[in-house]
Amino acid sequence: MAPIVKVEDLTKRYESGFTALEGVDLEIEEGEIIALLGPNGAGKTTLISTICGITMPTSGSVSVGGYDTVRDFRKARQMIGLVPQEISLEPFEKVVATVNFSRGLFGMSPNRGFVDDLLRKLSLIDKRDTKVKELSGGMRRRVLIAKALAHEPRVLFLDEPTAGVDVELRKDMWDIVAELKAQGVTIILTTHYIEEAEAIADRIAVIDKGRILLVENKADLMTRLGAKELRIELAEPVDAIPDSLAREGLELAPDGRALIYIYDTRSERTGITRLLADLQAAGLQLADLQTKQSSLEEIFVGLVHQADAAPAKEPAA
Amino acid sequence: MNHNAIVAIYQYEMARFFRTLLQSFISPVVSTSLYFVVFGAAIGSRIEEVEGVSYGAFIVPGLIMLSVMQQATSNASFGIYFPKFIGTIYEHLSAPIDFLEITIGYVGAAATKALFIGVVILITAGFFVDLQIQNWPAMIAFLILTCISFSLLGFIIGIWAKNFEQLQLIPLLVITPLVFLGGSFYSISMLPPAWQTVAYFNPVVYLVSGFRWSFFGMSDVPVLISLGAIAGFTALGLAVVAWIFRTGWRLRQ
């Protein structure tokens, strides 16, 4: 199936001369949730803005639903809804008026039933005729989502939808995203909360300094890059690791009550069987065993550091 | 063409106008009345007639033009500057619309407001002086074209402006002087010859003159030239707006 969003060799240089995106390639499949992760200033908002038509690409191309976002901008943009990072709403306008405005702007005729339904789903129906300036921050963010969904888009961009939002509302937001996915809407979200990507995304893209470092299925990414940790609780504390056990990846916990073994799930031999056999041979009594997978956060921090350590490629002058 | 988008922008802008309807209504009524008191009574008692028309009646077309031009410019410039200022412009930029839809929506709304105010002034003036309008179609055409062309100008100013000072700058520094010097309250023929020549470089002269012709059948410049001037002015504004949206100047980075 052709990707619903296709970004090819996209470069964005701002008027200031700063290159915010460089040779970005990205394909997004219909119906998936993809999370864009990256540190501040990585280029996440720039990428979204360029796909949505707010900034112009310097070179490269973007298509949405097969329509080029520059040549066929009307058809391409018709499919897109955008929730921007900054909350920008006209303060004196009523909630329903600003949602109706968005719907009209995207070429749809008024539909009171649809808009009221949307407000109901976003728990805004009580605020239907309230002025935006009288809403709380979380409510305003939901108004932005209502505006983005007002024209029934197929692709939704959420630029940090849960920044500064309390735990409960964040869970609400995840439910909204899950429901949209169930309706077949493709969702691209950026976030600084890795547990958020871990909780809702199908795929993860990591971007740093305007380049995509990796795009991968979330589960694959976690197993591929994920080192696992085996914690062996000992019945009796020891002072040092016996020589017969010494091997790469094995350490003694500071209190001497546990051995910690880090192994790679990718390798053919994890060395666990061997380790356990050696433990028995050494006469150590085990109290408990635990394994733990590294979180996306650890993977992410590792990746960005790795990219920083790699020598920067200077373009030929 | 995205008709729903035009309607959405137009209605949204008009809603802002209707929220402050009383203000929109009162200020032109009060200022027109003041002009009549000051110019009509004080000056009019010295200048009895201008080319056969009582001075009070003579200044009505100029008064209307003055307010319409100011209102059209400030409404349109504010209309597009405000979303830029508060950041809601992202929605216009990401919507499936082109410059034509945005321009028709914003300029249409600003022109409608200016037209409303022009009509209010005309009616208010009717209470002070005996007005006769010789050529209704020409009067309406001049009024509407002026509303549109100055709304276009305001729209361009609103896109250009980077802050509120700049937003006020052109109306204050350029439009108001041009209108006052444009024969709103006097006939160009009353000026010394050297100043008459200078006056003909002022585009507003052509608009006021044509508008006044539709009332009294007399003008400083031939009415067809006036019509050509305003049509040319409108076309120029449209061309600039088209260029702005093609290049994304001051809107898209």
Ligand SMILES: Nc1ncnc2c1ncn2[C@@H]1O[C@H](COP(=O)(O)OP(=O)(O)OP(=O)(O)O)[C@@H](O)[C@H]1O
């Ligand atoms: N209008 C602009 N002109 C010049 N540089 C810009 C402009 N907008 C963004 N940048 C720069 O481009 C880079 C990427 O910015 P962008 O907003 O895309 O980052 P981001 O990944 O969204 O960051 P954050 O997580 O903080 O939102 C930054 O270095 C930023 O300073």
Ligand SMILES: [Mg+2]
């Ligand atoms: Mg951002």
